[in-house]
Amino acid sequence: MNYKIMIVEDDKSIAKLLSEYIERYGYETIVVEDFENVLDIFIENEPNLVLLDVNLPKYDGFFWCTKIRQRSMCPIIFISARDSEMSQVMAIESGADDYITKPFYYEVVLAKIKAQLRRVYGEYAVKPADLERISELEGLILYPERSELHYHSKEISLSKKEVELLDMLIKKYPKVATRDALLEKLWDDQNFVDENTLNVNITRVRKRFSKLGIEDAVETVRGLGYRLNITWRNS
Known part of the structure; x- marks a missing residue:
C-alpha cells in the first residue's frame, strides 16, 4: 500500500526536509501551504497520516486536529517546539495519537510514522468488520x-x-x-x-x-x- 502523509508545517524549510526524508522510504507526501483550508485539503487528499505543527497561521494545530478528528480516525502526530506538559495534554485531548518536540531526529519521526501506520493499517489493526461504522x-x-x-x-x-x-x-x-x-x-x-x-x-x-x-x-x-x-x- 502506498501510504500518503500530509505535512502541516508553516516553516517551509522544515516541511521540505520532512517531505524529502519521508519520500525516500516510499511514502507519498502532501505539503500544505494553504493554512486557512487545512480540513478541505485533508478531505480532498484522504491521507493515511497527518504530521501537524501547533503554531500555525490563523488557527493553531489543536483546532485543526479537532476538525480532522471529527471526520476521520486517521493517525495524527504533532511536531512542535512547544515542550510543555500542557501542550502535550491539549494535543492528546484534541485527538492526537503522538507528540514529538522540536528539534527532532528524522529517524524518530519516521519510526513513529511507521508505528502508527502499523497500528491502524497493519496486521495488528482492528479489522473494519470488527468496528461499528460511524x-x-x-x-x-x-x-x-x-x-x-x-x-x-x-x-x-x-x-x-x-x-x-x-x-x-x-x-x-x-x-x-x-x-x-x-x-x-x-x-x-x-x-x-x-x-x-x-x-x-x-x-x-x-x-x-x-x-x-x-x-x-x-x-x-x-x-x-x-x-x-x-x-x-x-x-
Missing part, C-alpha cells in the same frame, strides 16, 4: 448499523433510506450531494423512481432533524441537489 459531523453522530442518529443527549431512530441519505450528506459535506448521486445511492433502478420520491425522503430527514431540535439542517441547492447546513454547531 459518520460524524459537528457533534452529529450517525450509526448506520443501528439506524440511529445522535446529537448530544438526544437520539432518534431512522428508516433504511433515511440512514443512506444522511450518510451520503455527511460524507459529501461541505460539497453538494447531487440529486442523481442520491437517487443512484438510494435506488438501484432510477427509471422507476418518481421525481418526488427523493423530495419526500428529504422532507422526512428534515423532520428527523427537527426532533433533535435542529432546524434548516438540509438546504436545497437549486439545480444541483442538497447540502447540510451546519448552523446547529453554534446552537
Whole structure:
C-alpha cells in the first residue's frame, strides 16, 4: 500500500526536509501551504497520516486536529517546539495519537510514522468488520448499523433510506450531494423512481432533524441537489 502523509508545517524549510526524508522510504507526501483550508485539503487528499505543527497561521494545530478528528480516525502526530506538559495534554485531548518536540531526529519521526501506520493499517489493526461504522459531523453522530442518529443527549431512530441519505450528506459535506448521486445511492433502478420520491425522503430527514431540535439542517441547492447546513454547531 502506498501510504500518503500530509505535512502541516508553516516553516517551509522544515516541511521540505520532512517531505524529502519521508519520500525516500516510499511514502507519498502532501505539503500544505494553504493554512486557512487545512480540513478541505485533508478531505480532498484522504491521507493515511497527518504530521501537524501547533503554531500555525490563523488557527493553531489543536483546532485543526479537532476538525480532522471529527471526520476521520486517521493517525495524527504533532511536531512542535512547544515542550510543555500542557501542550502535550491539549494535543492528546484534541485527538492526537503522538507528540514529538522540536528539534527532532528524522529517524524518530519516521519510526513513529511507521508505528502508527502499523497500528491502524497493519496486521495488528482492528479489522473494519470488527468496528461499528460511524459518520460524524459537528457533534452529529450517525450509526448506520443501528439506524440511529445522535446529537448530544438526544437520539432518534431512522428508516433504511433515511440512514443512506444522511450518510451520503455527511460524507459529501461541505460539497453538494447531487440529486442523481442520491437517487443512484438510494435506488438501484432510477427509471422507476418518481421525481418526488427523493423530495419526500428529504422532507422526512428534515423532520428527523427537527426532533433533535435542529432546524434548516438540509438546504436545497437549486439545480444541483442538497447540502447540510451546519448552523446547529453554534446552537
